[in-house]
Amino acid sequence: MPAATTATKAERTRAALQHAALARFLEHGVDATSIADIAADAGVTERTFYRHFPSKQHILFADYDARLGWFRQALSVRPPGEPVTASVRIAVESFPYDAALHQLAVLRSEHLEQELVQAHIKTVQAEFAREIEQFLLERTGAAAVSDEAYRISITAQCVSAVMFTATETWFARGDLDVAELSRLVELGLRTIGDGIS
Template sequence: MPRDPEKVRRRLQEAALKLYQTRGYDGTTAADIAAEAGVTQRTFFRHFPDKREVLFGGEDEFISTLTSAVASAPPDLGPLEALVRAFASVEPLFIQNRPFTEPRRHIIAAHPALQERAQTKSRAVTSALVEAFRQRGVSDQAANLAAQVGMATLGQAVAAWFENGSTDLGVHVEHAFKELSDLVKFAQRPGDERGVR
């Protein structure tokens, strides 16, 4: 059994994923995961507080990478432009973790408790982005809007990437932001051109 803490965490996550797929989430205990990974239950709880949390990891690294990229973006870039650059910086994390995150999303989709946890994680990332934008001098309202819209756009891009992995994630991100840009342009057109009376 590897002693490196990160390798132990990864092994526990892989064991959990395997058991959730074969036995189901409700039919798997923390003790089952520990046994599958070849560690004690005490070791499991040293790394994860419960069997739900074992499906979520890497949040700190993701947030750190994302917010650092926002902070280091050229000062003349607007929030969404800075986000596009920031999302490019975390693309390697998505690629590296895809063998885990792709099947994980199906397990999460089937369990409300896991969906709730995923939403909590997403809110943490959004909040970190809001603060990163504030540090760039972006107003609170604009920072909140950019972070929420940006995360929704990234989510659409990642979902498309899971459906079509033959196309690079970066291409999906660019396409999603292009669609967002088109929506913004549409909203800026005069009302009579949109058929509004």
């Protein structure tokens, strides 16, 4: 598990904005909440808000951002000889459950155009794949242009797809037990490990 770190002022401000936005969204709805309201509740200016988020809708994607940062840290401490599927499974199992992140996912599904949600998910899924790819390239020392690097890229894309499909299925089913998320990730990783038929 990654070592705890002290939050920077920027991280604390971002967290305060997320907390203020979530409280407003739940009480008044996304549409009735203004950026000025969120900034005032967080004790910052609107300009500060825009340093952290391009719009109030982007706060609804904070769960993906939080998980990407956590995932990056969790992967970085995995032992060198460990299979990638084990490293990913353990990293996912180490995600702290945060009810606020789940509430953001529910609000996102209720208040945003699905095209916007899907576009953002694709972007974040690609970021997760890049993290996995970088992790594997560093671990193996593969040359940037090689068959091994190509195989690593394919592996990273597949593993990232498993993680996102598992997470979306987990949210859709409404069973927010982290053990169930781990089970879905494990099932997905076994599926790609067995090969596609």
